[in-house]
Amino acid sequence: MSHQPASTRYDHPGLYRPCGRSGLKLPALSLGLWHNFGGADQPANSRALILRAFDLGITHFDLANNYGPPAGAAEETFGRVLREDLAAYRDELIVSTKAGYDMWPGPYGDHGSRKYLLASLDQSLRRLGLAYVDIFYSHRPDPDTPIEETMGALAHAVHGGKALYAGISNYNPEQTARAAKVLRDLGAPCLIHQPRYNLFDRWVEGGLLEVLQREGIGAIAFSPLAQGLLSNRYLTGIPADSRAGHDPRFLRPDQITEAKRGQIRALDGLARVRGQSLAQMAVAWLLRQPAVTSVLVGASKASQIEDSLGAVTNAAFSTDELVRIDRILAG
Numbered sequence: 001m002s003h004q005p006a007s008t009r010y011d012h013p014g015l016y017r018p019c020g021r022s023g024l025k026l027p028a029l030s031l032g033l034w035h036n037f038g039g040a041d042q043p044a045n046s047r048a049l050i051l052r053a054f055d056l057g058i059t060h061f062d063l064a065n066n067y068g069p070p071a072g073a074a075e076e077t078f079g080r081v082l083r084e085d086l087a088a089y090r091d092e093l094i095v096s097t098k099a100g101y102d103m104w105p106g107p108y109g110d111h112g113s114r115k116y117l118l119a120s121l122d123q124s125l126r127r128l129g130l131a132y133v134d135i136f137y138s139h140r141p142d143p144d145t146p147i148e149e150t151m152g153a154l155a156h157a158v159h160g161g162k163a164l165y166a167g168i169s170n171y172n173p174e175q176t177a178r179a180a181k182v183l184r185d186l187g188a189p190c191l192i193h194q195p196r197y198n199l200f201d202r203w204v205e206g207g208l209l210e211v212l213q214r215e216g217i218g219a220i221a222f223s224p225l226a227q228g229l230l231s232n233r234y235l236t237g238i239p240a241d242s243r244a245g246h247d248p249r250f251l252r253p254d255q256i257t258e259a260k261r262g263q264i265r266a267l268d269g270l271a272r273v274r275g276q277s278l279a280q281m282a283v284a285w286l287l288r289q290p291a292v293t294s295v296l297v298g299a300s301k302a303s304q305i306e307d308s309l310g311a312v313t314n315a316a317f318s319t320d321e322l323v324r325i326d327r328i329l330a331g
């Protein structure tokens, strides 16, 4: 039976923030489907995560062609929930997908050519069961393809109606400035940039945020909790049901050193003083940046989405708190 969304889902209009200088607003918290939506994951849990998020007013769901495993499975999972539960709510949703990493054999299944991007978008639309996505991203820069070609493919998708907006991910400041100019000249302005940004990884502060603000491009921060490190997950050990515990493809137990755990505990202490969970403080710390439109969390449990969303009501930091955070991170 189709899902009946909570009538309270838009009771927090302050949740929505303009994406750069566009007319599109995104929720301060968005949900990413990189992990926990694959072929081996429990479909009932994946569905519950999507529906809980939507009930809480989270209107933006982020995918990529290769999310699974196997690649493509997350789009199929999301497509099924869209079809069976949310078909009547397409116009309340911002669905994004990306192409840029290895998808199929041969020279046309990876990187940034027009051939790959446009074929991949067609495949994504079939898996999602959609006529268009809201945002289509180049998932990573391709040094072997002229940026005009990659951006030309994004602009073609927009002009052809298969994507409403163009986005880029993992581009450095110089590549971003060039991509922005090419897209603007092609009449499909760059809406959004998706970089990794969290307390442990602040590379975007070395110029990217300034470029984004200058160009009027919104930032959506991925892995804001450093894949779960910036939460109560690993304070004392490695739980069997955690990412490092059961799916260490991208977060290995040996990355959780005692030194890192010391920093996590100190940050957790500071969060408690602020009356927040560590995950909430990590999200709030990103939201305080004017360049950041949305914080793109992952989740394995609906309760994690509820917890992280609590960040929105306590997102201000005193100078003293910011200094203390910097000291912990430098230690």
Ligand code: NDP
Binding pocket: 031, 032, 033, 034, 035, 062, 063, 139, 169, 170, 194, 221, 222, 223, 224, 225, 226, 227, 228, 229, 231, 232, 233, 241, 242, 243, 244, 279, 280, 296, 297, 298, 299, 300, 301, 303, 304, 305, 307, 308
């Ligand atoms: P996070 O840093 O938010 O990590 C998510 C994990 O943190 C969850 O799976 C869960 O771990 C744990 N967690 C989440 N909330 C809480 C909470 N409140 N309390 C305790 N633990 C919590 O993000 P991801 O690394 O998952 O990335 C998010 C999204 O970003 C992806 O789904 C994808 O859409 C995008 N992304 C984009 C990339 C790109 O190149 N453009 C690359 C990577 C991600 P556990 O599973 O252990 O419970």
